[in-house]
Amino acid sequence: MDAVFWSRILTAETLSFHIIFATIGVGVPLFISLAEAWGIWKKDNHYIMLAKRWTRGFVITVAVGVVTGTCIGLMLSLLWPQFMQLAGNVISLPLFMETFAFFVEAIFLGIYLYTWDRFKNPWIHWASSIPIVIGSSMSALFITIVNAFMNTPAGFRLENGKAVDIDPIAAMLNPATPSKVAHVLSSAYLTCGFLLASIAAYHILKGRNHVYYKKALRLTMITGFILAIATFAAGDISGKFLAKHQPTKLAAAEWHFETTKQAPLVFGGVLNKETQEVKYGIKIPFALSILAGNSPNHEVKGLNDIPQDLWPPLYIHYLFDGMVAIGFYLLLVSAIFAIEWYRKKGNQWSPWLLRGIVLGAPLAFIAIQLGWIFAEVGRQPWIITGVLKVDKAATTADHVSSTTWAFSALFLALGILTCIVLYRLFRHNRAEDELAKRYGL
Amino acid sequence: MSLEMIGITVLWTFLYGYLIIASIDFGAGFFSYYSMKTKKDHIVNTVIERYLSPVWEVTNVFLIFFIVGVIGFFPDTAYYYGTALLIPGSVFLILLTIRGSFYAFAHYGVRSNRVYMFLYGATGLLIPASLSTILTMSEGGFIKETDSGITLSIAQLFTNSYSWAVTFLAIVSVLYISSSFLTFYANRANDTPARELLRKYALAWSGPTILASLLVFWALSRHNPDHFQRALEIGWCFGLSLLCFIGAVFLIWKRKCFGLAFVLVMLQFGFAFFGYGASHLPYLLDPYITIQGAVTSPVLGKALVITFIAGLLVLIPSLGLLLWLFLFNAKYVRGEHEQEHL
Ligand code: HDD
Ligand code: HEM
Ligand code: HEM
Numbered sequence: 001m002d003a004v005f006w007s008r009i010l011t012a013e014t015l016s017f018h019i020i021f022a023t024i025g026v027g028v029p030l031f032i033s034l035a036e037a038w039g040i041w042k043k044d045n046h047y048i049m050l051a052k053r054w055t056r057g058f059v060i061t062v063a064v065g066v067v068t069g070t071c072i073g074l075m076l077s078l079l080w081p082q083f084m085q086l087a088g089n090v091i092s093l094p095l096f097m098e099t100f101a102f103f104v105e106a107i108f109l110g111i112y113l114y115t116w117d118r119f120k121n122p123w124i125h126w127a128s129s130i131p132i133v134i135g136s137s138m139s140a141l142f143i144t145i146v147n148a149f150m151n152t153p154a155g156f157r158l159e160n161g162k163a164v165d166i167d168p169i170a171a172m173l174n175p176a177t178p179s180k181v182a183h184v185l186s187s188a189y190l191t192c193g194f195l196l197a198s199i200a201a202y203h204i205l206k207g208r209n210h211v212y213y214k215k216a217l218r219l220t221m222i223t224g225f226i227l228a229i230a231t232f233a234a235g236d237i238s239g240k241f242l243a244k245h246q247p248t249k250l251a252a253a254e255w256h257f258e259t260t261k262q263a264p265l266v267f268g269g270v271l272n273k274e275t276q277e278v279k280y281g282i283k284i285p286f287a288l289s290i291l292a293g294n295s296p297n298h299e300v301k302g303l304n305d306i307p308q309d310l311w312p313p314l315y316i317h318y319l320f321d322g323m324v325a326i327g328f329y330l331l332l333v334s335a336i337f338a339i340e341w342y343r344k345k346g347n348q349w350s351p352w353l354l355r356g357i358v359l360g361a362p363l364a365f366i367a368i369q370l371g372w373i374f375a376e377v378g379r380q381p382w383i384i385t386g387v388l389k390v391d392k393a394a395t396t397a398d399h400v401s402s403t404t405w406a407f408s409a410l411f412l413a414l415g416i417l418t419c420i421v422l423y424r425l426f427r428h429n430r431a432e433d434e435l436a437k438r439y440g441l
Numbered sequence: 442m443s444l445e446m447i448g449i450t451v452l453w454t455f456l457y458g459y460l461i462i463a464s465i466d467f468g469a470g471f472f473s474y475y476s477m478k479t480k481k482d483h484i485v486n487t488v489i490e491r492y493l494s495p496v497w498e499v500t501n502v503f504l505i506f507f508i509v510g511v512i513g514f515f516p517d518t519a520y521y522y523g524t525a526l527l528i529p530g531s532v533f534l535i536l537l538t539i540r541g542s543f544y545a546f547a548h549y550g551v552r553s554n555r556v557y558m559f560l561y562g563a564t565g566l567l568i569p570a571s572l573s574t575i576l577t578m579s580e581g582g583f584i585k586e587t588d589s590g591i592t593l594s595i596a597q598l599f600t601n602s603y604s605w606a607v608t609f610l611a612i613v614s615v616l617y618i619s620s621s622f623l624t625f626y627a628n629r630a631n632d633t634p635a636r637e638l639l640r641k642y643a644l645a646w647s648g649p650t651i652l653a654s655l656l657v658f659w660a661l662s663r664h665n666p667d668h669f670q671r672a673l674e675i676g677w678c679f680g681l682s683l684l685c686f687i688g689a690v691f692l693i694w695k696r697k698c699f700g701l702a703f704v705l706v707m708l709q710f711g712f713a714f715f716g717y718g719a720s721h722l723p724y725l726l727d728p729y730i731t732i733q734g735a736v737t738s739p740v741l742g743k744a745l746v747i748t749f750i751a752g753l754l755v756l757i758p759s760l761g762l763l764l765w766l767f768l769f770n771a772k773y774v775r776g777e778h779e780q781e782h783l
Binding site (some may be wrong): 059060062063064066067068069070071073074075077078079080081082084085086088089090092093095097098099100102103104106107108109110111114115118120131163164166167168169306395396397399400403406407410414417421 | 496498499501502504505508509510512513516517520521523524525526527528530531533534535537538539541544545546573589590592604643695737738740741744745748749752755756759760762763766767
């Protein structure tokens with residue numbers, strides 16, 4: 001096996017691991033901040049306790065996010081030196097900006113953690129959560145800009161393999177940036193909404209009927225409903241973006257071979273590569289044209305118009321379908337909860353709904369993974385679309401495979417330890433007891 | 442100033458920042474473990490924890506800033522160092538990962554555990570050792586570009602006297618910087634037993650530090666005579682560094698002005714670090730990369746500088762706030778706010 005293969009494996013593995021913690025890092029601060037603000041506003045200590053307990057779990061995941069992020073930061077240069085040399089000349093500006101976002105986030109996280117009761121006015125403590133929310137969302141913004149650049153490079157010209165006429169701002173505002181940033185941010189918030197909701201739902205299912213859990217569930221699910229709509233909308237915009245700027249990716253995702261109007265959307269199915277026919281799939285007439293251009297008569301480019309050596313692997317169809325299916329599921333569950341809450345006679349605590357919410361959390365994380373693998377593999381064979389191919393960018397050093405094994409072992413150990421530590425942290429320390437002890441509730 | 446000089450000055454300054462605050466952190470890990478072994482942990486650990494808890498993540502960002510900044514200002518470094526450093530870089534990353542996560546696990550999660558503490562202490566010495574070898578490589582002779590690509594001779598690295606001298610210096614400096622800071626911090630906390638213990642450590646590590654520095658000079662003169670020559674030309678830098686060292690040790694010895702003593706320690710390393718950096722120029726990697734040859738395009742460079750200035754406008758007040766809350770706030774330092782965190 002060659003260095004290219006192992007470099008891809010190691011990159012994919014590190015990113016997939018990091019993205020779990022990065023997503024938590026982006027989304028959870030939003031909910032912590034919301035809970036604390038609501039608690040201060042309503043003078044309701046249940047919400048303050050929520051913010052505290054969420055923060056306590058959060059710091060553990062942040063630490064893993066930070067160390068794995070540091071790994072990627074250095075690893076990109078170690079594994080893809082040519083890529084970083086070229087990209088460094090054009091797109092290092094957002095990476096550089098990101099470090100300032102990290103600084104702000106890290107500094108205020110330290111302040112937030114260690115000043116809970118320092119100030120007479122509780123709003124001052126709450127205010128220190130704002131830079132954390134902004135800092136972590138900005139780091140997602142900037143890193144997503146880098147990734148958008150890899151998909152639709154802009155702001156430079158290639159001359160003899162060197163980048164010239166560089167315009168760093170144009171590179172940042174490349175065509176993929178708006179849709180990507182919107183979708184990445186909204187999906188991270190949504191995922192964390194479901195993560196926190198599932199914890200509350202799980203406890204209620206276990207018969208822990210304290211109002212604390214119900215308040216947690218209401219807060220996270222109702223925001224979750226709004227975020228599910230936003231994620232759906234941003235996903236739709238991403239589809240339209242693909243149709244316009246990366247038609248190959250969309251066509252491969254949809255097994256769409258002939259350029260046509262009134263293109264149908266196929267869900268699932270099995271592809272016969274020879275005849276280019278899809279069996280067993282669910283066909284939705286016109287849906288692909290609508291996804292791509294908002295009109296049944298929109299023309300969607302098919303794979304047969306693209307040289308075959310530039311096709312990405314066609315299995316990305318399943319990744320895309322999986323993500324979209326999960327998107328619908330999350331929307332449905334949170335909508336039911338919201339409706340039941342709105343109807344005065346509704347039953348928000350029906351066990352089936354609660355089970356649905358619990359299931360939503362792992363599904364949301366799976367959707368994040370599917371979405372990223374789809375977006376990255378769908379760019380193949382390019383590392384920077386139309387500019388640099390993956391196999392030209394990888395390191396020429398030896399021993400990439402042993403490095404990969406070493407990191408695999410490290411991530412496995414870290415993953416397991418994180419779970420154990422989180423479990424121990426909350427096992428003996430029940431929210432009910434803590435509420436009683438601290439606030440007499 | 443030319444773009445490449447602005448770039449390298451900014452980066453070197455942040456690396457200096459990392460050197461100081463990371464040394465405090467790394468050394469603290471070692472002292473925690475060591476004092477647990479010698480059953481003195483009840484004396485020093487509260488002081489160490491109180492300072493480290495709010496700041497450890499910030500320390501890490503200094504390093505990231507440097508890595509990202511180097512690639513931004515001098516993209517060629519990504520190519521040369523990236524290819525050469527796969528193995529040492531990965532080792533370093535694994536150590537850093539273990540350290541960071543175990544710190545959080547031990548600290549925010551379950552209570553202290555011997556294995557965690559050991560890993561935390563051991564990585565505190567191994568990381569500076571592995572980082573310092575990158576500086577060694579930049580002197581040239583270890584990384585070679587041939588027709589088949591870029592290679593690093595690890596065997597040579599292990600048999601080279603300069604390389605060992607630098608590693609030795611890195612480790613003892615970490616312990617010296619860390620203990621002199623913690624002495625100051627314990628003194629502010631009015632914690633006399635901790636202060637006395639840490640003061641002893643600081644004095645004990647001062648001798649090896651200066652010895653190691655001389656050793657590095659001697660080894661450099663053999664390994665890279667040109668660089669040594671350039672260093673002699675700005676010999677006053679190193680002279681001032683020595684004076685600061687003497688002042689710092691004197692104050693700590695006399696139990697006077699621990700704050701000033703730590704400032705002198707910072708100046709000692711500041712003069713030496715910038716003297717070393719200045720005499721290293723123009724090379725980023727001798728003889729392949731110079732700052733003039735590797736600097737990025739003027740447009741991007743300008744954008745980076747503007748971003749940097751804007752970033753500082755946010756960063757400096759925030760860092761100030763952090764220091765004000767946790768370093769200069771006497772009540773916090775003395776532990777009177779112990780109830781405040783989670
Ligand atoms: C909870 C997570 C989640 C959910 C429910 C969805 N997505 Fe998604 N999707 C992502 C999480 C995500 C992501 C992880 O954020 C990706 C990966 C790369 C990116 O830019 O965002 C992504 C990428 C992505 C792309 C590719 C963008 C590109 O390559 O530039 C498209 C077209 C969609 N999504 C469309 C949708 C649609 C139509 C959904 C319908 C409900 C949907 N996504 C739900
Ligand atoms: C700014 C963000 C990102 C950058 C700069 C980036 C960069 C890269 C690079 C350089 C590669 C190797 C080349 C290739 O195979 O295309 C790669 C592959 C990959 N990345 Fe990304 N990536 C980013 C975000 C992510 C995230 C967040 C995930 C999360 C899960 C991810 C998943 C993958 C996967 C699965 C591959 C392997 C694809 C394959 O070759 O089979 N990427 N990425
Ligand atoms: C190539 C891709 C990536 C690189 C090089 C990278 C780099 C990093 C680094 C160096 C850190 C540690 C920062 C610190 O010390 O505070 C970090 C953390 C973080 N990353 Fe990534 N990252 C990548 C992908 C992503 C993606 C795709 C997202 C978001 C969707 C993301 C969001 C975050 C967040 C929010 C943090 C803060 C950690 C936390 O609070 O949990 N990163 N990343």
